[in-house]
Amino acid sequence: MTVYDRVVTILNDRLGVPAEDVSPETTFEQLDLDSLDLVEFALGAEESFGVRISDDEAEGLRSVGDAVALLESKGLGVTQA
Amino acid sequence: MGAGDPVGRMTAVIQGLGTSVPAQVVTNDDLARTLDTSDAWIRSRTGIVQRHVAEPGVATSDLAVEAGAAALKSADNPEVDAVVLATMTPDRPCPATAPTVATRLGLASGMAFDVNAACSGFVYGLAVAGGLVSSGVAERALLVGADVMTRVVDPADRNTAVLFGDGAGAVVIGRGNEGDDGAIGPFDLGGNGELGDLLHIPAGGSRRPADEDTVAERDHFLRMDGKEVYRQAVAGMVVSCARLLAAAGLDIDDVDHLVAHQANARILAAVGDRLGLAEQRRVCNVDRYGNTTAASIPLALADLHRQGVRPGARILLTAFGAGLSWGSVLVRWPDLGRP
Numbered sequence: 117m118t119v120y121d122r123v124v125t126i127l128n129d130r131l132g133v134p135a136e137d138v139s140p141e142t143t144f145e146q147l148d149l150d151s152l153d154l155v156e157f158a159l160g161a162e163e164s165f166g167v168r169i170s171d172d173e174a175e176g177l178r179s180v181g182d183a184v185a186l187l188e189s190k191g192l193g194v195t196q197a
Numbered sequence: 198m199g200a201g202d203p204v205g206r207m208t209a210v211i212q213g214l215g216t217s218v219p220a221q222v223v224t225n226d227d228l229a230r231t232l233d234t235s236d237a238w239i240r241s242r243t244g245i246v247q248r249h250v251a252e253p254g255v256a257t258s259d260l261a262v263e264a265g266a267a268a269l270k271s272a273d274n275p276e277v278d279a280v281v282l283a284t285m286t287p288d289r290p291c292p293a294t295a296p297t298v299a300t301r302l303g304l305a306s307g308m309a310f311d312v313n314a315a316c317s318g319f320v321y322g323l324a325v326a327g328g329l330v331s332s333g334v335a336e337r338a339l340l341v342g343a344d345v346m347t348r349v350v351d352p353a354d355r356n357t358a359v360l361f362g363d364g365a366g367a368v369v370i371g372r373g374n375e376g377d378d379g380a381i382g383p384f385d386l387g388g389n390g391e392l393g394d395l396l397h398i399p400a401g402g403s404r405r406p407a408d409e410d411t412v413a414e415r416d417h418f419l420r421m422d423g424k425e426v427y428r429q430a431v432a433g434m435v436v437s438c439a440r441l442l443a444a445a446g447l448d449i450d451d452v453d454h455l456v457a458h459q460a461n462a463r464i465l466a467a468v469g470d471r472l473g474l475a476e477q478r479r480v481c482n483v484d485r486y487g488n489t490t491a492a493s494i495p496l497a498l499a500d501l502h503r504q505g506v507r508p509g510a511r512i513l514l515t516a517f518g519a520g521l522s523w524g525s526v527l528v529r530w531p532d533l534g535r536p
Contacts, residue, residue, distance in 0.1 A: 150241065150242065151424070152242055152424070152427060152463055155424045155427050155428055156463075156467060158428070159428050159431060159432065159467075171422075171424040171425055171428075174424075175424075
């Protein structure tokens with residue numbers, strides 16, 4: 117599973133975003149996600165991957181691609197699962 | 198007690214319940230007249246539609262006395278020799294507010310003191326008042342959770358002014374056995390002072406006494422890092438509930454109703470989802486009251502009472518707030534008669 121796939125999974129599981137609505141270029145604004153949804157996304161990432169995303173980092177995320185890049189910068193990579 | 202339940206050890210049991218909220222209702226549109234906010238923003242971020250706000254001159258003890266009197270009445274006005282008031286908005290910094298409440302309720306001679314655990318105050322209060330009763334230090338206790346949060350919230354701060362409301366709720370606590378209707382326990386309580394700055398009133402205490410500067414800087418008002426509190430609250434309540442259920446040898450399916458501190462509908466949803474509890478078993482009234490701090494759990498219990506809960510039903514209470522402080526407890530629904 118790529119980091120992108122895992123981000124899509126969190127968006128779907130935690131925030132009810134249908135996977136087909138998401139591409140790397142999709143912005144959180146287009147998905148109608150607000151600042152608390154980004155906090156919920158950060159919490160989901162922490163619970164699922166053990167990776168801490170600070171509130172400031174979460175606030176700076178504009179697109180799904182941003183979230184993937186941030187998680188990759190924290191050492192998250194492709195998994196077998 | 199249900200058939201087949203073992204006769205339990207002596208414990209504290211809830212015997213009466215009462216609440217009070219100020220008559221004045223403030224809607225989101227009312228707030229939007231003086232703050233840069235909107236009904237849509239407040240509803241989507243918090244689930245709050247309105248809150249009750251104390252009229253000028255009304256103090257925490259005024260609401261606490263009304264709730265206390267209603268709780269005593271629902272327990273057939275028994276003798277009470279301990280009054281515990283959970284509040285973070287006492288009438289005055291000194292003395293404690295509980296003695297005033299006790300005297301005005303005609304309970305003058307017993308012990309009376311305040312507990313400050315902010316939004317966890319009611320759960321902490323159950324542990325304190327229940328402990329007094331089950332240990333024999335007191336025969337019967339009145340626990341009141343009451344706050345007039347609108348006095349300590351900065352009316353010019355749109356991030357906090359929209360969240361809070363005023364209210365009070367009380368329970369009468371007597372002695373009984375584990376497994377009885379109304380039985381309180383076990384508990385999971387905790388705190389973390391390292392994160393005390395996430396939710397605090399910076400000035401007016403011994404660290405920074407009130408002076409012209411603290412007032413000019415509005416440091417006598419509540420400050421909150423909302424996003425971090427959101428994260429901590431969700432994770433904290435979920436972990437606390439899971440620990441409590443594990444210690445009690447129970448599964449979430451053994452819980453009939455979840456009564457979580459009513460801070461924000463989205464926190465309630467996040468906690469309920471993570472615990473795996475069906476939505477119809479979660480109590481939510483934050484839409485009508487906002488966050489009433491120590492009063493939120495008894496106000497939610499009163500809603501549950503109006504819905505007609507079966508005595509003996511297993512209720513999971515959980516709360517999280519400034520301190521940080523958190524706590525969870527299992528309660529068997531008391532036989533309170535008709536709503």
